[in-house]
Amino acid sequence: MRQFLERVLHTLLVLWAVVTILFLMFRLMPGSPLAAYLNDNLSEEQQQLILQQFGLDRPLYEQYVIYLANLARGELGVSFFQRRPVVDILMEAFPNTIVLTLASLVVAYIFGVIAGAFLAWRRDTWIEKTAVPIVLAVRAAPEFWVGMVLLAVFGFGLGWLPSGGTNSPGAAYDSEIERFLSLDFLRHLALPMLTLAVYLQGLPLLLMRSNMLEVMHDEFVTMARMKGLSEWSIVIRHAARNALLPVLTAFTIGVGISVGGNVVVEVVFSWPGIGRLLVRAVSSLDYPLAQGAFLLIALVFITMNFIADMLYVLLDPRVSHARVA
Amino acid sequence: MPASLEQAARRGESLTLWPRVREAAVALLRQTGRDPFAVVGVTIYAAFAVIALLADVIATHDPLEIQFLASGKLAANQRPGAAFLLGTTSLGRDIFSQLVYGTRSALFVGLSAATVVASLGTLVGLVAGYFGGRIDAALMRIADIALSLPFLPFVIVLSAFLGPSIYNVIVAVALLLWPNTGRVIRSQVLSLRERAYVEAARVTGASTWRILFVHIAPNILPLSFLYGSIAIGWAILTEASVSFLGFGSSDVVSWGYMLQDAFTSQALSRGQYNWFVPPGLCIVLVVVAGFFISRGYEEVFFPKLRD
Amino acid sequence: MSLLSISDLRVHYRAESGLTRAVDGVSFEVPEGQIVGLVGESGCGKTTVARAITGVMPQNAVIAGGRIVYRDRNLLELSRPEAKALRWREIAFIPQSAMNSLDPVYRVGAQVEEVLIARGGHDRRRAAARAVELFEMVGLDPGRLRDYPHQFSGGMRQRAAIAIALALNPKLVIADEPVTALDVIVQRQVLDTIKTLQARFQISVVLVTHDISVVAYACDQVVVMYAGQVVESGPAAAVLDRPVHPYTMGLYNAFPDMQSSAGMLVPIDGSPPDLSQPFAGCRFAPRCPFARDDCRLSGVENRPCEPGHSAACVRAAEAHQLRAAAREPATWLRS
Ligand SMILES: Nc1ncnc2c1ncn2[C@@H]1O[C@H](COP(=O)(O)OP(=O)(O)O)[C@@H](O)[C@H]1O
Ligand code: SF4
Ligand SMILES: [Mg+2]
Numbered sequence: 001m002r003q004f005l006e007r008v009l010h011t012l013l014v015l016w017a018v019v020t021i022l023f024l025m026f027r028l029m030p031g032s033p034l035a036a037y038l039n040d041n042l043s044e045e046q047q048q049l050i051l052q053q054f055g056l057d058r059p060l061y062e063q064y065v066i067y068l069a070n071l072a073r074g075e076l077g078v079s080f081f082q083r084r085p086v087v088d089i090l091m092e093a094f095p096n097t098i099v100l101t102l103a104s105l106v107v108a109y110i111f112g113v114i115a116g117a118f119l120a121w122r123r124d125t126w127i128e129k130t131a132v133p134i135v136l137a138v139r140a141a142p143e144f145w146v147g148m149v150l151l152a153v154f155g156f157g158l159g160w161l162p163s164g165g166t167n168s169p170g171a172a173y174d175s176e177i178e179r180f181l182s183l184d185f186l187r188h189l190a191l192p193m194l195t196l197a198v199y200l201q202g203l204p205l206l207l208m209r210s211n212m213l214e215v216m217h218d219e220f221v222t223m224a225r226m227k228g229l230s231e232w233s234i235v236i237r238h239a240a241r242n243a244l245l246p247v248l249t250a251f252t253i254g255v256g257i258s259v260g261g262n263v264v265v266e267v268v269f270s271w272p273g274i275g276r277l278l279v280r281a282v283s284s285l286d287y288p289l290a291q292g293a294f295l296l297i298a299l300v301f302i303t304m305n306f307i308a309d310m311l312y313v314l315l316d317p318r319v320s321h322a323r324v325a
Numbered sequence: 326m327p328a329s330l331e332q333a334a335r336r337g338e339s340l341t342l343w344p345r346v347r348e349a350a351v352a353l354l355r356q357t358g359r360d361p362f363a364v365v366g367v368t369i370y371a372a373f374a375v376i377a378l379l380a381d382v383i384a385t386h387d388p389l390e391i392q393f394l395a396s397g398k399l400a401a402n403q404r405p406g407a408a409f410l411l412g413t414t415s416l417g418r419d420i421f422s423q424l425v426y427g428t429r430s431a432l433f434v435g436l437s438a439a440t441v442v443a444s445l446g447t448l449v450g451l452v453a454g455y456f457g458g459r460i461d462a463a464l465m466r467i468a469d470i471a472l473s474l475p476f477l478p479f480v481i482v483l484s485a486f487l488g489p490s491i492y493n494v495i496v497a498v499a500l501l502l503w504p505n506t507g508r509v510i511r512s513q514v515l516s517l518r519e520r521a522y523v524e525a526a527r528v529t530g531a532s533t534w535r536i537l538f539v540h541i542a543p544n545i546l547p548l549s550f551l552y553g554s555i556a557i558g559w560a561i562l563t564e565a566s567v568s569f570l571g572f573g574s575s576d577v578v579s580w581g582y583m584l585q586d587a588f589t590s591q592a593l594s595r596g597q598y599n600w601f602v603p604p605g606l607c608i609v610l611v612v613v614a615g616f617f618i619s620r621g622y623e624e625v626f627f628p629k630l631r632d
Numbered sequence: 633m634s635l636l637s638i639s640d641l642r643v644h645y646r647a648e649s650g651l652t653r654a655v656d657g658v659s660f661e662v663p664e665g666q667i668v669g670l671v672g673e674s675g676c677g678k679t680t681v682a683r684a685i686t687g688v689m690p691q692n693a694v695i696a697g698g699r700i701v702y703r704d705r706n707l708l709e710l711s712r713p714e715a716k717a718l719r720w721r722e723i724a725f726i727p728q729s730a731m732n733s734l735d736p737v738y739r740v741g742a743q744v745e746e747v748l749i750a751r752g753g754h755d756r757r758r759a760a761a762r763a764v765e766l767f768e769m770v771g772l773d774p775g776r777l778r779d780y781p782h783q784f785s786g787g788m789r790q791r792a793a794i795a796i797a798l799a800l801n802p803k804l805v806i807a808d809e810p811v812t813a814l815d816v817i818v819q820r821q822v823l824d825t826i827k828t829l830q831a832r833f834q835i836s837v838v839l840v841t842h843d844i845s846v847v848a849y850a851c852d853q854v855v856v857m858y859a860g861q862v863v864e865s866g867p868a869a870a871v872l873d874r875p876v877h878p879y880t881m882g883l884y885n886a887f888p889d890m891q892s893s894a895g896m897l898v899p900i901d902g903s904p905p906d907l908s909q910p911f912a913g914c915r916f917a918p919r920c921p922f923a924r925d926d927c928r929l930s931g932v933e934n935r936p937c938e939p940g941h942s943a944a945c946v947r948a949a950e951a952h953q954l955r956a957a958a959r960e961p962a963t964w965l966r967s
Contacts, residue, residue: 218732219727219729219732219733220732220733220734220735220736222688222733223725223727223733223734224735225688226686226688226719226720226724226725227719227720227746227747227750227751228716228717228718228719228720228721228751229746229747229750229751230750233750238735241735241737242735242736242737245737316736316737
């Protein structure tokens with residue numbers, strides 16, 4: 001329990017630090033976007049209004065307090081260019097990112113776990129010896145480049161799949177769920193998901209493989225053999241079950257990393273998610289939107305790290321009991 | 326003072342940094358010979374290093390100069406051939422030459438970022454591990470925070486604000502990657518601190534800085550090398566992503582820049598694989614070389630590093 | 633009648649650096665319903681013998697020769713399914729460290745039931761009932777079936793391992809250092825449990841240990857191993873009372889009596905030899921205080937010295953005098 005509270009406190013501290021870094025970054029950096037924005041052909045009045053609205057006419061520490069207070073109320077300001085609350089814009093983009101992230105992670109981890117367990121089981125065979133360098137090479141490939149190649153081949157070349165966006169123009173749906181389940185959406189999802197999965201499968205595969213190799217040497221696996229249990233039971237019930245713990249943690253952390261790491265793939269496939277939003281906001285100097293998008297990504301990242309910690313505690317009886325005791 | 330301690334102290338005193346660096350380098354090289362993966366990795370690095378150094382000789386054209394055909398027409402979207410080995414871009418620039426010069430900026434970004442990451446991480450790890458206490462706690466908290474910033478978004482925002490420049494990518498990468506190195510070095514220092522010869526040096530009244538840099542630092546150099554070699558790949562990948570998103574410098578030819586150029590010039594829909602496949606393959610090669618090298622060393626020098 | 637009879641067993645380990653002849657011509661018998669102690673210092677090949685009997689060996693192990701006959705069948709010639717059918721139902725194993733031999737992510741009860749269901753043909757209900765019975769049998773509170781392995785103490789884990797070993801009523805139990813990780817008092821309790829259950833169910837046990845006092849406390853027969861070979865064997869009472877091989881005498885001096893803590897402990901100087909090197913003559917010679925030149929000349933055979941008791945020492949005839957000398961700590965202290 002104490003550890004849990006410590007962990008929560010630590011997470012909050014980190015969150016605060018990140019928020020503060022962001023504040024300083026956006027106010028103190030050379031080429032602050034405000035100048036560009038205020039140089040627009042706005043009237044004196046409008047300019048004053050915006051300055052007041054963001055509290056930009058006050059000293060830095062006051063701005064900081066206002067900033068924190070706004071954040072605490074979930075108030076992220078209004079986009080310079082879209083003239084809409086940042087929160088609304090983020091909430092439109094976020095589901096797209098989450099769906100893409102989860103779909104690709106699930107595919108990548110299912111594949112990676114099975115392939116990793118298989119390679120460990122067939123260790124020292126030519127399959128294993130060739131597969132590992134290939135996996136490393138695939139992991140070394142920039143995601144956006146993999147996306148470009150897949151897009152050129154399957155999107156433009158063969159014309160099997162659409163080349164970007166989430167839905168064909170003109171399609172209308174009653175609800176978000178219905179939209180996500182539509183064939184049209186899934187066809188749009190296929191390529192970006194595949195691109196991310198190609199990159200993401202490497203980690204669970206390598207993790208699973210090395211954990212399995214380690215666990216297969218553990219005495220309880222030898223004992224299972226002596227008991228005459230079936231190979232299936234030994235590999236799956238005992239070895240894989242133990243090797244899976246760190247992989248689940250990696251999955252959770254992976255969700256956090258991918259939400260921000262998807263940026264480039266979202267751009268390649270014009271996927272209207274948070275990452276693409278961030279890139280657009282940054283390039284068009286839409287500072288409230290960029291700040292909001294970054295904060296959301298960071299929040300998800302930090303939260304998932306926290307959950308990963310907690311999950312480990314829940315899933316590994318050794319750790320959970322040690323913490324309770 | 327026990328004889329062994331005295332001996333250790335004397336041995337310690339005779340140690341200076343450079344022989345130890347050389348030792349570490351030799352150990353690395355010897356290890357390389359034993360691990361086929363590492364041999365491949367080092368070979369790739371060496372090949373790219375040669376290409377980068379001889380870029381002026383190898384390249385057939387100025388990478389940014391617009392080329393014209395004999396007929397006087399713009400040499401746009403040429404197929405690969407004798408005149409243009411890998412063809413030309415939509416603006417008539419020679420792709421092969423861009424690729425060759427891209428090696429230069431890739432290695433520059435990779436090596437400088439790796440150097441900064443490794444030095445910063447080593448310094449922080451040394452100080453945190455050796456002094457412990459509040460300094461340690463503070464440095465490790467900072468490391469936690471740096472690791473809690475989402476990597477690519479942070480680099481994007483930073484490079485956008487700092488302005489498009491290859492140096493800013495290096496700075497951004499260094500700011501976020503040092504903590505990995507720092508943490509590992511720290512734990513290594515924690516255990517080295519208790520070793521006999523360090524103890525001996527302390528007893529003989531060696532100054533703190535002397536102990537740190539003469540006695541401890543040389544022993545963690547292989548680790549610094551290792552993390553440096555991992556950072557090379559990361560930095561190159563990051564530079565490529567940043568350039569691809571359009572936050573890179575437009576007067577330095579890098580592989581990421583080439584890919585962005587190809588992407589925004591409809592090379593994909595025109596099926597110009599000769600344009601966007603080679604730079605990607607080059608990135609894969611350099612990054613995987615780092616993986617191969619570090620993989621071997623990790624296993625040999627620090628078998629239990631991951632725990 | 634012997635339940636198990638091992639003759640001229642040879643087991644090698646392959647490694648990059650060469651071949652380790654871990655077991656080099658070992659023969660002994662395990663009579664029905666008796667506890668046979670397999671004793672020797674660490675690295676003498678005891679675990680290798682034990683694992684060869686179970687048929688589950690490390691990947692780099694090679695059985696280079698010999699026979700392991702269990703009820704008229706050579707275990708080394710069984711087909712895979714035949715061998716698998718014997719496992720646990722006939723031959724069970726108690727490991728040294730029950731902590732590592734229990735799967736950390738499953739409750740202990742689930743692991744008892746697993747073998748009952750998978751190998752004993754029990755359904756869930758009967759398995760659960762049998763698990764309770766087994767726990768009571770080994771002196772554990774059946775309530776603890778719901779615990780995870782890490783919640784058990786060392787002694788409890790060892791008892792759980794015994795319960796799992798006995799689950800399918802095996803005829804033969806191989807116990808590899810079953811009490812080594814425990815403190816002396818718990819050692820005795822666990823050995824008592826093994827002894828009681830062994831007598832009750834008329835099980836044969838091969839009890840591997842490096843501690844000769846464990847043999848003295850629990851075994852009917854003893855087989856002393858040194859450097860991959862048997863150097864002395866026979867009824868425990870005879871061998872311990874009248875050891876013939878100097879190594880056995882040395883081992884005796886090196887461990888405290890389990891019953892009383894009196895007596896001075898004198899370790900044997902040095903350590904067992906590297907088994908990847910070739911040998912000439914008695915393998916114990918470099919450490920033996922009674923070694924003569926002829927000890928190093930040629931191999932020493934196991935020869936009977938009294939009924940059922942044999943030893944491999946060229947000075948076996950002088951055993952009486954050597955025993956007297958061996959009782960002097962000075963004999964074992966080298967300058
Ligand atoms: N898997 C293995 N690979 C190589 N050598 C081994 C292996 N297991 C044991 N050995 C070697 O075989 C010899 C006998 O080991 P072991 O049977 O474990 O002895 P004991 O149980 O008596 O301590 C030792 O020298 C040991 O180093
Ligand atoms: S044969 Fe010789 S060396 Fe070997 S145990 Fe007997 S007396 Fe000692
Ligand atoms: Mg053993």
